[in-house]
Amino acid sequence: MNYKSLRLSYKNHGYCLVRGVFSEVKLAELRDELLNYDALSLSNKTSITWADLPEVELNKNLISKIFFCQELTSCHKNIFFADNSEILPPLELMKNYLPHSLRASWHRDCDGELAYEFCKDRLHSEDYLFGKIGIFLQSNGPYGGAIDIIPWSNYGVKKNSRVLFLLTQSVAAFFNHYPRASKLVSWIFKRRLRVNPGDVIFFDSRTLHRGSPAFRKIEKTLNYSTTTYQASLPRGHTKVVLYAHFGNAIGKESYLYDRSRRPNSSDLRLFEIFNQQNKTLQKK
Numbered sequence: 001m002n003y004k005s006l007r008l009s010y011k012n013h014g015y016c017l018v019r020g021v022f023s024e025v026k027l028a029e030l031r032d033e034l035l036n037y038d039a040l041s042l043s044n045k046t047s048i049t050w051a052d053l054p055e056v057e058l059n060k061n062l063i064s065k066i067f068f069c070q071e072l073t074s075c076h077k078n079i080f081f082a083d084n085s086e087i088l089p090p091l092e093l094m095k096n097y098l099p100h101s102l103r104a105s106w107h108r109d110c111d112g113e114l115a116y117e118f119c120k121d122r123l124h125s126e127d128y129l130f131g132k133i134g135i136f137l138q139s140n141g142p143y144g145g146a147i148d149i150i151p152w153s154n155y156g157v158k159k160n161s162r163v164l165f166l167l168t169q170s171v172a173a174f175f176n177h178y179p180r181a182s183k184l185v186s187w188i189f190k191r192r193l194r195v196n197p198g199d200v201i202f203f204d205s206r207t208l209h210r211g212s213p214a215f216r217k218i219e220k221t222l223n224y225s226t227t228t229y230q231a232s233l234p235r236g237h238t239k240v241v242l243y244a245h246f247g248n249a250i251g252k253e254s255y256l257y258d259r260s261r262r263p264n265s266s267d268l269r270l271f272e273i274f275n276q277q278n279k280t281l282q283k284k
Contacts, residue, residue: 001018001075001078003078003079003081006018006079007079007080010079010202010203010204012152013149013151013152013154014149014151014152014153014154014155014203014204014206014207015149015151015193015201015202015203015204015207015209016079016201016202016203017193017195017199017200017201018075018079018199018200018201018202019196019198019199020198020199021071021072021075021198021199021200022066022071022072022135022197022198022200023198024196024197024198026065026198027135027137027197027198028137028197030061030065030066030137031137031138031197031240033061034093034137034240035235035238035240047092047093047094047095047097048092048093049089049090049091049092049093062091062093062242063091066135066242067087067091067242067244068087072087072133072135072200073087075200076133076202076246079202080129080246083127083129083248084248084249085129085246085247085248086246086247086248087133087244087245087246088244088245088246088247088252089244089245090243090245091242091243091244092242092243092244093240093241093242093243094239094240094241094242094243095230095238095239095240096230096231096232096233096238096239097211097229097230097239097241098143098144098211098213098214098222098224098229098230098231098233098239099210099211099213099229100213100219100224100229100231101213101214101216101219105210105211105229106150106172106208106209106210107208107209107210108153108157108205108206108207108208108209109131109132109205110123110130110157110205110206110254110255112258112259112262113205113254113255113257113258114157115258116257116258116261118254118257119254119257119258120160122250122251122253122254123157123158123206123254124157124158124159124160125250127248127250128158128248128250128251128254129246129247129248129250129251130204130205130245130246130247130248130250130251130252130254130255131202131203131204131205131207131245131246131247131251132201132202132203132205132243132244132245132246133200133201133202133243133244133245133246134146134147134200134201134202134203134241134242134243135200135241135242135243135244136195136197136199136201136240136241136242137197137240137241137242138197138237138238138239138240139195139196139197140192140193140194140195140196140212142214142215142218143214143215143218143233143237143239144211144212144213144214144239145195145212145237145239146193146195146201146211146212146241147193147195147201147203147209147210147211147212148190148191148192148193148209148210148211148212149190149191149193149203149207149208149209150168150171150172150190150191150207150208150209151190151191152168153168153171153172153206153207153208154204154206154207155168156168156169156206157206158204158206168208171190171208172208192212193212202246205247205251205255211229214231
């Protein structure tokens, strides 16, 4: 695996896609386990954190066998070896998060941080590292299943360039208003990532992205929630995604500064629980 190339892709494009980190058999077994898990199958939430999972064994499986297994930790370490990066909470499990193409939700995960000078100083730093790890338990096919990316959209924030920032915001606004833009325009400015079970995506919190919508002819047959971006999908096409965060001290400072100022934010508590559970797992 060419980790140098993956590192350059992350730095230049705002993401990198790593093929075959997990075996398809391992993820198929996990997918079946999750789809048979009552708290998930009966939930109307699009996202729950690992701390919300009451079943100890399932909780341990997600933490030790997925988020902290040798395959993922080795991959993460080899790509970001020079950045003092670590895998971080919140660790999330998302079900059927599927934006409608006419209500596309292009966004940056750092959007809330841009309101604070403290955060912007860190977001503009060359040493900043913070983003998400996406583990998708299905292919990105006609029913969606993964994410779309606007490459290079991290540069507007990274370089503190108002011109680049407004340009990428305009591109996102264009796709929001004209979701059926020509294939040429779409090919130049956005990528529907061709993800298969076992692949992992690392993407910068400064990169514009969205959940991949279903194809239009399928979209017309689905029932959508207007409040949660959740769609009712056939069981065989249920979308299940696992997310973790990763980053260094600078990125974590910016993230927590914003989150600690949000009403009812549980992120600080999640970091405390995470650190305790991680120490326990490392002792075993």
